[in-house]
Amino acid sequence: MSEKIVDIAKIVSPDLIKLNLVGTSKKDVIDELSDLLKRDNDIDNKQVFVKDVFKRETEGETGIGQGVAIPHGKSPAVKNTTIAIGLSDHPIPWETLDDKPVTAVILFAVRDQDASTLHLKLLQQVAILLSDDEFINKLHHAKTKGSVIQLLCNE
8 A cells, every 4th residue: 555645635624724713721622623523524423522532632742832732533423534723812721742832723533444544644744744843833823724724735
């Protein structure tokens, strides 16, 4: 099987991006982004999905530093493996590697069947992007959904 690069543009739609998160806690934000996934028909049971995300949160920090968190839920409630992205103009308390709050949250929703392959490729690609300080800076300053998608697609 060949190494297939995941086309992030096909996975991220403007409907899954929120530029002005309202939530002020990790729970609020995960809830808010899960609403987008539910509305977009990527998950069929929000309660189950959110529970699975929080189960994963207990296994280790998803706040990777520099104001970014990448929570993820591998869940039977997920119909389409995708990511929802939320940006905030206020700091959100989160367990992070640098002990600072976050203002950008990338929530992974992963179908059980995709857990090993697609999920890892997607995480890998996002991780590569997030290792670039310039990318993180641009993400924090993105003003439109289009600019967020463009950022993700311009590896």
